[in-house]
Amino acid sequence: KAGVTQTPRYLIKTRGQQVTLSCSPISGHRSVSWYQQTPGQGLQFLFEYFSETQRNKGNFPGRFSGRQFSNSRSEMNVSTLELGDSALYLCASRFGRVNTEAFFGQGTRLTVV
Amino acid sequence: QQQVKQSPQSLIVQKGGISIINCAYENTAFDYFPWYQQFPGKGPALLIAIRPDVSEKKEGRFTISFNKSAKQFSLHIMDSQPGDSATYFCAACMGGETGNQFYFGTGTSLTVIP
Numbered sequence: 595k596a597g598v599t600q601t602p603r604y605l606i607k608t609r610g611q612q613v614t615l616s617c618s619p620i621s622g623h624r625s626v627s628w629y630q631q632t633p634g635q636g637l638q639f640l641f642e643y644f645s646e647t648q649r650n651k652g653n654f655p656g657r658f659s660g661r662q663f664s665n666s667r668s669e670m671n672v673s674t675l676e677l678g679d680s681a682l683y684l685c686a687s688r689f690g691r692v693n694t695e696a697f698f699g700q701g702t703r704l705t706v707v
Numbered sequence: 708q709q710q711v712k713q714s715p716q717s718l719i720v721q722k723g724g725i726s727i728i729n730c731a732y733e734n735t736a737f738d739y740f741p742w743y744q745q746f747p748g749k750g751p752a753l754l755i756a757i758r759p760d761v762s763e764k765k766e767g768r769f770t771i772s773f774n775k776s777a778k779q780f781s782l783h784i785m786d787s788q789p790g791d792s793a794t795y796f797c798a799a800c801m802g803g804e805t806g807n808q809f810y811f812g813t814g815t816s817l818t819v820i821p
Contacts, residue, residue: 598750627808637751637796637811650808684750686809695741696809698750 596621598687598699606705612673615702619666619687626668627696628660631682640683643668675706710734711799713812720819726784728815730797733778737799741809742771742782745794754795755782787819 599618607613619626628640639652643662660670666687672679682703686696713730720726730740738759743751757764757771757780764771770783784791797812 600750629809629811636813637798637809639808639810642808652808686750695753695756698743698752700748700750 598685598697600683600685600699600702602702603700604703604705606707607675609675609677609706611675612671613675613704615670615672615683615685615704617668617670617685617687617699619668619685620689620697623687623689623697624666625688625690625694626662626666627686627688628668628670629684629686630654631684631701632680637684640670672704677706680704680706709813710810711797711812713797713815715815716813717816718818720787720817722787722789722819722821724787724819726782726787726791726817726819728782728795728797728817729779730781730799730812731777731779732799732810734799734801735778736801737810739800740771740773740780741798741800742769743796743798743811745796745814751796784817787817789819789821792817792819 601616625644627642629637631637642650646662657673662668682701684701686698688694688696711732741756742754744754745751755766755769768785773780794814794816796814798809800809
């Protein structure tokens with residue numbers, strides 16, 4: 595059974611640009627959550643999607659957005675990139691929404707220069 | 708505001724020793740407490756999880772101790788091995804139809820010395 599796949603693995607962008615990250619969850623999983631991981635802040639929740647609807651959102655500016663498709667694949671978009679957006683972006687998939695195991699992908703390492 | 712507080716930030720243990728990582732939370736609505744292990748360049752992987760209706764859960768060398776009244780839980784790694792060297796995150800989660808997100812601790816970097 596394939597795990598959570600995130601693409602691309604590494605990305606370098608210039609300040610002011612926008613970026614789109616992709617996450618393919620485990621087959622059959624309908625919940626996808628996104629997290630930002632930085633050395634100083636740890637893992638911080640961005641948002642969760644379930645059945646193509648955003649169910650929950652963390653405390654991030656509107657520059658961070660996402661969506662989920664009918665096949666449960668999800669994309670995350672960051673517009674007007676700032677240096678502080680440099681981080682490892684992780685996506686986690688779960689079968690259901692209530693207290694089920696979350697399986698993480700390897701993440702996308704975004705560097706903003 | 709950090710919903711889950713984790714300590715220590717780093718830990719060095721001799722091979723064969725016991726590694727202990729502690730976490731504390733405030734929100735009594737949390738009802739699922741997983742621990743994740745992360746190696747460099749990898750995403751976090753679920754290690755062991757507990758629900759608040761039990762005080763301890765053991766899987767192999769890994770044990771979670773849970774103290775509901777104190778709102779604390781800890782991970783014990785018995786007979787620590789160099790291969791256990793990784794960053795460990797505790798987390799707390801609450802269910803319900805309105806949303807379901809994990810609140811993570813800040814992580815503990817564990818180094819097991821041979």
